[in-house]
Amino acid sequence: MTKTPFEEEILSRIRPTPEEIEHLRTISERIIAYLMEYHRRPSMVVGSVARGTFVRGDRDLDIFMLFPPDLPREDLAKEGIALGRAIVDHFGGTAVEKYAEHPYLNARIYDLDIDLVPCYHVASAREIKSAVDRTPFHTRYIIPRIAGYVDDALLMKQFTKAGGVYGSDHMTEGFSGYLCELLILHYRGFNPLIRAATGWRPGLVIDPENHRTRSFNEPLAVVDPTDPNRNVAAALSLDQMCAFIELARAYQEDPTEAFFTIRRPVSFTRKQVELAVAERGSALYTISLPTPPYVPDTIVPQLRKSAAAIADLLERSGFPVNRTDCRMGEDRSVILFELLNDTTSPIVRHIGPPVINGDNARRFISKYIETSPLSGPFIEDGRYIVEVRRPYTEVATLLSSRALLDAALGKHVRKSMAEHGWDVASGADCWNEDLSEFLAAFFERSSPGVRIMRMGRE
Amino acid sequence: MTKTPFEEEILSRIRPTPEEIEHLRTISERIIAYLMEYHRRPSMVVGSVARGTFVRGDRDLDIFMLFPPDLPREDLAKEGIALGRAIVDHFGGTAVEKYAEHPYLNARIYDLDIDLVPCYHVASAREIKSAVDRTPFHTRYIIPRIAGYVDDALLMKQFTKAGGVYGSDHMTEGFSGYLCELLILHYRGFNPLIRAATGWRPGLVIDPENHRTRSFNEPLAVVDPTDPNRNVAAALSLDQMCAFIELARAYQEDPTEAFFTIRRPVSFTRKQVELAVAERGSALYTISLPTPPYVPDTIVPQLRKSAAAIADLLERSGFPVNRTDCRMGEDRSVILFELLNDTTSPIVRHIGPPVINGDNARRFISKYIETSPLSGPFIEDGRYIVEVRRPYTEVATLLSSRALLDAALGKHVRKSMAEHGWDVASGADCWNEDLSEFLAAFFERSSPGVRIMRMGRE
Numbered sequence: 001m002t003k004t005p006f007e008e009e010i011l012s013r014i015r016p017t018p019e020e021i022e023h024l025r026t027i028s029e030r031i032i033a034y035l036m037e038y039h040r041r042p043s044m045v046v047g048s049v050a051r052g053t054f055v056r057g058d059r060d061l062d063i064f065m066l067f068p069p070d071l072p073r074e075d076l077a078k079e080g081i082a083l084g085r086a087i088v089d090h091f092g093g094t095a096v097e098k099y100a101e102h103p104y105l106n107a108r109i110y111d112l113d114i115d116l117v118p119c120y121h122v123a124s125a126r127e128i129k130s131a132v133d134r135t136p137f138h139t140r141y142i143i144p145r146i147a148g149y150v151d152d153a154l155l156m157k158q159f160t161k162a163g164g165v166y167g168s169d170h171m172t173e174g175f176s177g178y179l180c181e182l183l184i185l186h187y188r189g190f191n192p193l194i195r196a197a198t199g200w201r202p203g204l205v206i207d208p209e210n211h212r213t214r215s216f217n218e219p220l221a222v223v224d225p226t227d228p229n230r231n232v233a234a235a236l237s238l239d240q241m242c243a244f245i246e247l248a249r250a251y252q253e254d255p256t257e258a259f260f261t262i263r264r265p266v267s268f269t270r271k272q273v274e275l276a277v278a279e280r281g282s283a284l285y286t287i288s289l290p291t292p293p294y295v296p297d298t299i300v301p302q303l304r305k306s307a308a309a310i311a312d313l314l315e316r317s318g319f320p321v322n323r324t325d326c327r328m329g330e331d332r333s334v335i336l337f338e339l340l341n342d343t344t345s346p347i348v349r350h351i352g353p354p355v356i357n358g359d360n361a362r363r364f365i366s367k368y369i370e371t372s373p374l375s376g377p378f379i380e381d382g383r384y385i386v387e388v389r390r391p392y393t394e395v396a397t398l399l400s401s402r403a404l405l406d407a408a409l410g411k412h413v414r415k416s417m418a419e420h421g422w423d424v425a426s427g428a429d430c431w432n433e434d435l436s437e438f439l440a441a442f443f444e445r446s447s448p449g450v451r452i453m454r455m456g457r458e
Numbered sequence: 459m460t461k462t463p464f465e466e467e468i469l470s471r472i473r474p475t476p477e478e479i480e481h482l483r484t485i486s487e488r489i490i491a492y493l494m495e496y497h498r499r500p501s502m503v504v505g506s507v508a509r510g511t512f513v514r515g516d517r518d519l520d521i522f523m524l525f526p527p528d529l530p531r532e533d534l535a536k537e538g539i540a541l542g543r544a545i546v547d548h549f550g551g552t553a554v555e556k557y558a559e560h561p562y563l564n565a566r567i568y569d570l571d572i573d574l575v576p577c578y579h580v581a582s583a584r585e586i587k588s589a590v591d592r593t594p595f596h597t598r599y600i601i602p603r604i605a606g607y608v609d610d611a612l613l614m615k616q617f618t619k620a621g622g623v624y625g626s627d628h629m630t631e632g633f634s635g636y637l638c639e640l641l642i643l644h645y646r647g648f649n650p651l652i653r654a655a656t657g658w659r660p661g662l663v664i665d666p667e668n669h670r671t672r673s674f675n676e677p678l679a680v681v682d683p684t685d686p687n688r689n690v691a692a693a694l695s696l697d698q699m700c701a702f703i704e705l706a707r708a709y710q711e712d713p714t715e716a717f718f719t720i721r722r723p724v725s726f727t728r729k730q731v732e733l734a735v736a737e738r739g740s741a742l743y744t745i746s747l748p749t750p751p752y753v754p755d756t757i758v759p760q761l762r763k764s765a766a767a768i769a770d771l772l773e774r775s776g777f778p779v780n781r782t783d784c785r786m787g788e789d790r791s792v793i794l795f796e797l798l799n800d801t802t803s804p805i806v807r808h809i810g811p812p813v814i815n816g817d818n819a820r821r822f823i824s825k826y827i828e829t830s831p832l833s834g835p836f837i838e839d840g841r842y843i844v845e846v847r848r849p850y851t852e853v854a855t856l857l858s859s860r861a862l863l864d865a866a867l868g869k870h871v872r873k874s875m876a877e878h879g880w881d882v883a884s885g886a887d888c889w890n891e892d893l894s895e896f897l898a899a900f901f902e903r904s905s906p907g908v909r910i911m912r913m914g915r916e
Contacts (some may be wrong), residue, residue, distance in 0.1 A: 076828070200814070201814050202814065239838065239839070242837045242840050246813055249819075280803065280832055283803070316729065318798055338805075341801075345780070345798040356658070356659050356700070358657070361707075375902070379700045379704070379907070380697065382677075382697065384905075392549065399570060446833065446835060447842075450834070
């Protein structure tokens with residue numbers, strides 16, 4: 001509600017202009033009228049444009065076309081796409097077909113980015129047949145309540161965007177627009193929300209309609225007012241929740257423009273990568289594979305899982321991992337490893353059975369008594385131990401080997417690697433133009449609050 | 459009781475000869491008579507000679523001189539040593555003063571190694587004033603019971619000696635002679651003991667007199683028949699208990715002479731150390747310090763503790779440790795480390811407080827925001843992390859630094875290192891004549907049963 005003069009100044013820059021609002025309203029009304037008049041198809045504007053909570057310059061329009069719930073799913077998709085194409089033809093524009101839970105059309109009409117989404121028109125959010133059916137209910141819930149909090153919602157969205165915690169996709173694991181709005185409503189404004197967030201703890205449950213029917217395991221639970229079973233904050237990771245807590249604290253201590261300024265990502269040249277690796281004295285390796293043909297929300301978690309599985313294999317193989325990261329690109333995806341050393345001693349110890357476990361102990365001994373291990377079997381803490389030779393003493397050989405495919409990789413990642421192979425690069429050779437921002441972020445990694453505080457000191 | 463022909467053959471070689479027995483009896487009787495006649499001092503023969511359970515060639519005689527319990531401790535020591543010296547003078551011999559819980563005289567008279575030990579003559583083992591007072595009670599307990607089991611006790615002693623598990627000192631952590639005898643009595647013979655041991659499990663409690671007054675944490679508890687509070691097997695480590703289990707199994711499967719053959723320890727030349735290090739591709743380091751002036755049972759555990767503490771420091775410093783060992787020598791003691799790498803990347807991550815812990819989080823951030831860490835602070839699993847530069851990237855520098863003195867070293871070990879400094883050696887330079895057996899044992903480490911089984915295959 002009440003804003004500081006500083007926040008009013010920010011708002012004056014991020015509030016949509018009357019022209020923008022008018023333009024979006026005109027276009028959306030014309031599309032809705034066209035759908036009803038020519039096709040007898042009811043539709044509605046959803047999302048931040050419908051709720052008046054979009055930030056200046058965000059020219060994204062979401063139009064949901066409502067179909068009866070008894071229509072088979074394939075027909076919904078077919079008719080929805082056909083209707084979308086009719087709109088694009090009628091108004092003149094371009095479109096690409098996309099796919100979330102079911103297909104939709106991403107169109108460009110005039111200068112607007114418009115998603116044309118078919119969905120089922122169900123009676124309540126508990127009867128939805130797919131996630132998109134829920135969106136109209138969200139819009140209907142927010143609209144009557146957001147009046148008086150629109151500026152707060154704008155500040156929250158700009159704040160989370162500038163802080164790198166806006167977006168509920170699997171790469172960001174942050175705050176969705178709807179979540180921002182519900183938090184603003186719950187705390188009655190941006191500043192009360194910031195104040196509260198400085199004291200947030202994982203396990204916090206916010207239930208605006210006080211109707212939840214189950215418990216939630218996620219670090220933050222905001223029970224969907226339109227569905228007591230659903231956590232609107234399910235996508236928010238612990239670390240992004242913590243990043244928001246940090247941003248809130250830093251903002252409360254020293255509120256500056258930097259908290260609302262969206263910066264261009266830093267980018268590293270090949271030379272800068274070379275210098276960073278030299279300074280850190282670590283071993284940098286990437287594996288790159290053809291990106292499997294699925295959406296980021298499918299592939300990004302698989303890349304993360306694969307990175308963790310390979311890191312585990314590296315650790316077990318004598319190559320301690322400092323950090324990993326991954327990036328899904330248009331054509332190729334990359335998993336990056338920073339290691340403390342890229343060669344290791346050939347010794348590896350196998351931990352055998354407890355000596356008191358007679359049968360296993362006999363089997364273990366008779367296996368190793370025939371061969372000539374480096375040492376052992378000997379007894380340590382009641383178990384048999386044997387020291388044998390590692391198959392890999394150089395990490396590059398291991399990363400290039402088919403042994404990688406035995407790690408617990410993501411399904412599509414493994415398939416892509418098994419079918420097409422993968423490239424291994426090290427040091428400055430990891431760099432290419434596409435990875436210049438990714439590598440900069442890796443080396444200059446810091447939490448958003450720390451980054452902003454540092455800017456204040458420069 | 460019943461022995462196999464093979465065991466009878468072993469016995470024919472290890473049973474003391476009648477001449478030996480006669481010689482020991484004569485000398486001991488003369489010493490006891492001398493003490494009573496010239497000094498009115500009662501005394502007794504204890505240990506395996508008294509019990510007739512000594513192995514051929516073991517010419518150790520233990521004579522305990524019994525003093526009244528009201529004699530002050532200093533007087534006991536003074537009078538005991540004086541009496542010992544009188545014996546040596548009378549019979550003609552040499553002696554050195556030694557120190558266990560109190561002083562005693564280690565004498566050489568004729569060709570025998572004789573310990574002359576003053577102790578208190580108490581009424582029961584529960585009234586003892588020092589550990590040595592207990593010994594006469596053990597002898598009095600065993601003598602009337604061991605008849606019929608002397609051969610079994612001899613086999614058990616020879617078996618444990620050849621297997622490297624005989625001795626209750628801190629270096630061996632094995633079976634004392636008294637423990638061997640109690641086990642033989644409990645299981646009624648060597649072969650029943652071997653059979654039982656193949657199925658032993660840690661936590662086993664043997665209580666011959668069924669009088670224990672407390673529980674025991676050690677892997678094997680054999681309650682002292684002369685003291686319900688005491689575990690005769692307290693010094694036996696889990697690993698040496700397991701080694702005996704393994705020896706018992708291997709002996710049962712294939713009883714050969716090797717199980718009773720005491721071998722000369724293997725010894726490595728400098729060249730052999732060089733080859734072993736090359737084959738293993740590991741980094742070998744020793745630190746050597748002046749041996750602190752205390753008995754092995756004080757210093758050996760301190761060397762072990764120091765090895766573990768330094769290994770922990772090395773691990774935390776980026777140098778993964780494969781194995782450590784230590785050796786207490788006459789002049790110098792050595793702690794040995796085998797590492798997987800001897801250089802490491804300068805990156806080290808400091809794990810900071812949880813982000814939700816506001817005060818600590820603020821302190822952590824403000825500390826690292828001023829400096830320029832390699833990366834961070836950033837957030838991982840809800841905690842702050844910062845990557846900074848390690849003080850040591852080469853293990854030789856760390857092992858030579860005073861930082862070692864901050865590790866949880868044994869008291870006298872730290873004192874020796876702090877006062878006199880220490881030497882660091884690496885690779886083949888770790889070798890010297892004194893360490894030739896120690897290093898061979900380190901590289902050729904295997905459990906005793908495995909070693910004997912391998913010999914059978916050669």
